[in-house]
Amino acid sequence: MSKASEPNMGFAGSVPDLYDTYLVPMIFKYYARDLAHRVSATGAQRVLEVAAGTGAVTRSMAALLPESVSITATDLSQPMIDRAMTIGTSRPVCWQTADAMALPFDDASFDAVVCQFGAMFFPDRAAAYAEVARVLQPNGTFLFNVWDRIEHNEFANVISLALTEEFDDDPPTFMTRIPHGYFDRNELCSDLSRGGLGNVVSFERVVARSVAASPEVVALAYCQGTPIRNEIMARDPSHLDKVTKIAAAAIREEFGAGEIDGTISAYVIGAKAT
Numbered sequence: 001m002s003k004a005s006e007p008n009m010g011f012a013g014s015v016p017d018l019y020d021t022y023l024v025p026m027i028f029k030y031y032a033r034d035l036a037h038r039v040s041a042t043g044a045q046r047v048l049e050v051a052a053g054t055g056a057v058t059r060s061m062a063a064l065l066p067e068s069v070s071i072t073a074t075d076l077s078q079p080m081i082d083r084a085m086t087i088g089t090s091r092p093v094c095w096q097t098a099d100a101m102a103l104p105f106d107d108a109s110f111d112a113v114v115c116q117f118g119a120m121f122f123p124d125r126a127a128a129y130a131e132v133a134r135v136l137q138p139n140g141t142f143l144f145n146v147w148d149r150i151e152h153n154e155f156a157n158v159i160s161l162a163l164t165e166e167f168d169d170d171p172p173t174f175m176t177r178i179p180h181g182y183f184d185r186n187e188l189c190s191d192l193s194r195g196g197l198g199n200v201v202s203f204e205r206v207v208a209r210s211v212a213a214s215p216e217v218v219a220l221a222y223c224q225g226t227p228i229r230n231e232i233m234a235r236d237p238s239h240l241d242k243v244t245k246i247a248a249a250a251i252r253e254e255f256g257a258g259e260i261d262g263t264i265s266a267y268v269i270g271a272k273a274t
Contacts, residue, residue: 015079015224015225015226015227015229016054016077016079016080016082016083017083018220018221018224018225019053019054019080019083019221019225019226020054020056020083020084020087021225022212022217022220022221022225023221023222023225023226024054024056026155026210026211026212026217026218026221027153027155027210027264028053028056028116028117029056030208030264031116031117031145031206031208031266031268032056032057032059032060032116033060034145034206034268035057035060035061035114035116035143035144035145035268036057036060036061036063036064036065037064038143038268038270039061039065039112039114039143040061040064040065042111042112042141042143043111044069044110044111044112044140044141045068045069045070045111046069046070046072046109046110046111046112046137047061047065047069047070047071047072047110047111047112047113047114048072048074048103048105048109048110048112048113048114048135049061049071049072049073049074049113049114049115049116050074050075050098050100050103050113050114050115050118050128050132051074051075051076051100051115051116051117051118051119051121052073052074052075052080052081052084052116053075053077053080053084053116053117053118054080054083054084054087055073055083055084055085055087055089056116057114057116058071058073058084058089058093059087059089059090061114062089062090062091062093063089063090067091070094071093071094072093072094072096072105072110073093073094073095073096074095074096074097074098074100074103075097075098076097076098076099076100077097078097081095081096081097100115100118100122100128100131100132101122101123101124101127101128101131102131103131103132103134103135105135106135107134107135108135108136108137108138108140109135109137110135110136110137110140111136111137111140111141112136112140112141112142112143113132113135113136113140113141113142113143114142114143114144115132115142115143115144115145116144116145117145117146117147117179117266118144119144119146119182120146120147120178120179120181120182121178125182125191125195126191126192126194126195127195128195129142129191129192129194129195129196129197130194130195130196132195132197133195133196133197133273134196136272136273138273139272139273140272140273141201141270141271141272142197142270142271142272143268143269143270144268144269145206145266145267145268145269146182146183146188146266146267146269147179147180147182147183147265147266147267148180148183148205148265148266148267149180149183150175150176150180152207152263152265153180153210153262153263153264153265154210154254154255154262154263154264155210155212155218155222155251155262155264156175156179156180156222158247158250158251158254158255158262159175159218159219159222159223159228159247159250159251160175160176161250162246162247162249162250162251163223163228163232163243163246163247166243166246167235170235172228172231172232172235173231174226174227174228174230174231175222175226175228178227179226183267185203185267188203188267188269189203192269192271193274196273196274197271197272197273197274198271198274199271199272199273199274200269200270200271201270201271201272202268202269202270203267203268203269203270204267204268204269205265205266205267206265206266206267206268207263207264207265208263208264208265209261209262209263209264210261210262210263210264211259211260211261212259212260212261213259214257214258214259214260215248215249215251215252215255215257215260216248218247218248218251218260219244219245219247219248219251220244220248222247223240223243223244223247224240224244
């Protein structure tokens with residue numbers, strides 16, 4: 001995430017802990033393993049991760065890639081990096097705070113760059129991709145994923161609809177505007193091309209299941225473990241718990257009580273410099 005990105009301001013306070021405790025196992029862990037396996041298949045020896053968050057992909061890569069492969073994991077948010085470092089990895093990783101819009105690395109420093117669900121946050125995506133292209137070795141690979149439209153991500157969609165109903169005159173729009181607002185293939189490929197990564201070698205829709213222990217966990221994860229929290233608090237600081245309960249009720253009505261699961265869908269893209 002970049003310093004110019006408005007949602008970055010929401011990844012602080014209790015958000016990193018809630019994000020990592022609930023959202024990572026619920027929606028990020030599957031795709032983290034998927035990306036790690038794709039990185040492994042490239043044979044890269046020097047890997048950079050941008051927008052690493054609390055380290056879901058980092059931990060998967062550390063467990064899967066040989067120790068001879070160097071891993072540098074970065075994020076703009078120091079609290080997210082702090083959380084990732086507290087959890088740790090199975091072998092050494094270089095953690096660093098860095099802005100994806102101005103990466104502090106020399107040209108051609110890495111064989112592969114990976115980014116899990118971070119591209120949606122870049123304020124100038126083509127410029128961010130140009131930075132990725134700059135730090136990649138010739139024929140290096142950029143692997144990243146973005147969420148599919150919100151209608152294909154059931155938990156997120158139900159939460160979004162519940163909040164729209166609760167705040168009908170001024171609904172929070174973070175989910176549809178940012179995480180689920182950057183899925184169009186033409187737009188993605190155009191941005192990659194303008195950033196010098198126009199050789200798109202793979203573009204795959206990957207569908208999985210998201211499992212949660214209860215509707216309350218889903219509501220807590222989304223309403224208090226993402227920047228939606230900021231949007232709720234901006235409307236009425238005293239209503240955070242009330243709105244979380246409303247979201248939980250909506251999830252319960254749709255999926256039932258107890259352990260529940262829903263569809264999650266994302267696009268995984270591989271690109272090389274042109």
